Amino acid sequence: MTETFVNWGLSYDWAWFLATVAGILLIALPLMLGVAMIIYADRKIWAAMALRRGPNVVGPWGLLQSFADGLKVFLQETIIPSAANKGLFLIAPIITFTVALLAWAVIPFNSGAVLSDINVGLLYVLAISSLGVYGVVIAGWASNSKYPFFSAMRAAAQMISYEVSIGFILICVVLYAGSFNMNAIVEAQRGHGFGIVNGYWFNLLLFPMWVMFLISGMAETARAPFDLTEAESELVAGYQTEYSSMAFALYWLGEYANVLLMCALNAVLFFGGWLPPLNIDLIPWFEIPGVVWLLLKILFFFFIFSWVKATVPRYRYDQLMRLGWKVFLPISLLFVVLVSGWLMITRYGGVA
Amino acid sequence: MIQVLAFYLFAALTIASAVLVISARNPVHSVLWLIVAFFNAAGLMVLAGAEFIAMLLVIVYVGAVAVLFLFVVMMLDIDFSELRAGFVRNFPLGLLIALVLLAELVFGIGAYQAGRIELATGTADQVTAMADSNIAAIGQVLYGQYLFLFESAGIILLVAMIGAIVLTHRDRKDTRPQNIGKQIRRRPGEATRNVKPEIGQGVQL
Numbered sequence A: 001m002t003e004t005f006v007n008w009g010l011s012y013d014w015a016w017f018l019a020t021v022a023g024i025l026l027i028a029l030p031l032m033l034g035v036a037m038i039i040y041a042d043r044k045i046w047a048a049m050a051l052r053r054g055p056n057v058v059g060p061w062g063l064l065q066s067f068a069d070g071l072k073v074f075l076q077e078t079i080i081p082s083a084a085n086k087g088l089f090l091i092a093p094i095i096t097f098t099v100a101l102l103a104w105a106v107i108p109f110n111s112g113a114v115l116s117d118i119n120v121g122l123l124y125v126l127a128i129s130s131l132g133v134y135g136v137v138i139a140g141w142a143s144n145s146k147y148p149f150f151s152a153m154r155a156a157a158q159m160i161s162y163e164v165s166i167g168f169i170l171i172c173v174v175l176y177a178g179s180f181n182m183n184a185i186v187e188a189q190r191g192h193g194f195g196i197v198n199g200y201w202f203n204l205l206l207f208p209m210w211v212m213f214l215i216s217g218m219a220e221t222a223r224a225p226f227d228l229t230e231a232e233s234e235l236v237a238g239y240q241t242e243y244s245s246m247a248f249a250l251y252w253l254g255e256y257a258n259v260l261l262m263c264a265l266n267a268v269l270f271f272g273g274w275l276p277p278l279n280i281d282l283i284p285w286f287e288i289p290g291v292v293w294l295l296l297k298i299l300f301f302f303f304i305f306s307w308v309k310a311t312v313p314r315y316r317y318d319q320l321m322r323l324g325w326k327v328f329l330p331i332s333l334l335f336v337v338l339v340s341g342w343l344m345i346t347r348y349g350g351v352a
Numbered sequence B: 001m002i003q004v005l006a007f008y009l010f011a012a013l014t015i016a017s018a019v020l021v022i023s024a025r026n027p028v029h030s031v032l033w034l035i036v037a038f039f040n041a042a043g044l045m046v047l048a049g050a051e052f053i054a055m056l057l058v059i060v061y062v063g064a065v066a067v068l069f070l071f072v073v074m075m076l077d078i079d080f081s082e083l084r085a086g087f088v089r090n091f092p093l094g095l096l097i098a099l100v101l102l103a104e105l106v107f108g109i110g111a112y113q114a115g116r117i118e119l120a121t122g123t124a125d126q127v128t129a130m131a132d133s134n135i136a137a138i139g140q141v142l143y144g145q146y147l148f149l150f151e152s153a154g155i156i157l158l159v160a161m162i163g164a165i166v167l168t169h170r171d172r173k174d175t176r177p178q179n180i181g182k183q184i185r186r187r188p189g190e191a192t193r194n195v196k197p198e199i200g201q202g203v204q205l
Helices: A002-007 A012-049 A065-075 A086-106 A121-142 A146-177 A182-188 A207-220 A245-270 A290-311 A317-346 B002-023 B027-047 B051-075 B080-085 B087-113 B124-131 B134-145 B147-168 B180-185
Strands: none
Touching (some): A012 A245, A012 A290, A086 A245, A121 A146, A121 A182, A121 B051, A146 A182, A146 A245, A146 A317, A207 A245, A207 A317, B051 B134
């Protein structure tokens, strides 16, 4: 995009600056719109599974429900508890929201259509997702209230635990792709399954990793059935108990942006990202822009997330910890060894 | 231009947050300033072209170590007046440590200005390796040149971890932990029984 601005007669520095800002807006604005619509979709899917109608009053089929909710929280009063630590109380939702947007900088939307094509892309995602815990922990402490504090402690332990296994799962993918760059990972999946299927999910060694990544993703974003940080039967509303108005809305948006990010990562790492699902030109299959494929895959994974939320009861906290440390961690570690051994034999011919 | 601006921004923020770590009254604020300092140090690493180290700094220090710090500090019930009571008593010791650090800094900068030590001269293939991506370069050094040192460091860490677990783990006999396998194996037939109590008899448990 920088070249376009240079062609308009700007100096390189300004062109680069304008291109970056334009790129950020081009990702962030549709993402916010997408979050609003995905909240509506979540409620509709959830309602359908519970044999209800869901939101159907505001706008045609209730499509504008999220915007009505947004307007409502925007007009509410921001309440800051008198015993709260004011600065941290206000900065916590901002951290959650910002971090949820940051990781989208390295998600490739099409071949080369990525805001920041860095060669440590996947590590960047891991680094950013490890920051997500601070918004919750700071909120819990700064609220100076018991339930938010319990929730913050739970969130800290939960997010750290599942990040460990997510790290090992990502290592498996990186070993196969041979790169940390997201575009290179997508390209490496082209025709991975017998030259026909685009995506690592078709691989027997990586399919279990994908299942674990999906489940860990739910735990990492504190989505049901792992939403113990906001378990309403125990902790009122968890870390956001004391929040109202826009501060609450920022948590809301951040949470769903994170869920969308996890869906996007599932698509990019295991299902071929912006590539079509099959590598054969059935219909003019490669004429369809990559963004459409990525979007369809994200929606597919979001449907799975919603489906799980609608059908599965909440985990108990000790079971959550057991699943993370005693099941996922050993299995993912074993698969790192298996995958590197297999690649050593098949790809590098048994020599280091 | 933008690099220079970014360098001074990150450097100033690192120093400012480091000062705030020791001057903040609340220990939780101290930890949070420490995190800001880590983050800006990562920014400096990116500017120096060491993006892999920068990401590791964020993942390991900000994502794990500082969360643990924060976790502990938040749960501690700290009496601030008691914390400040020992200030005068510990002041000479603190001053001594500060002087030692200052001397080290002076020596370090002096030695740096005198020129670098020629421990090992880089060969041509090492230079090309460094021109590659960061991760590949570090991997080639760690798993090639320093393989045995690296692996023995790994083994020492493993032994330390197992040692810590063995030393602190107590097998308590008075608790009844959950046996997941046993619970899953249990079938309704073993757990319930049908009884037809006669009137006025009740059920024998």
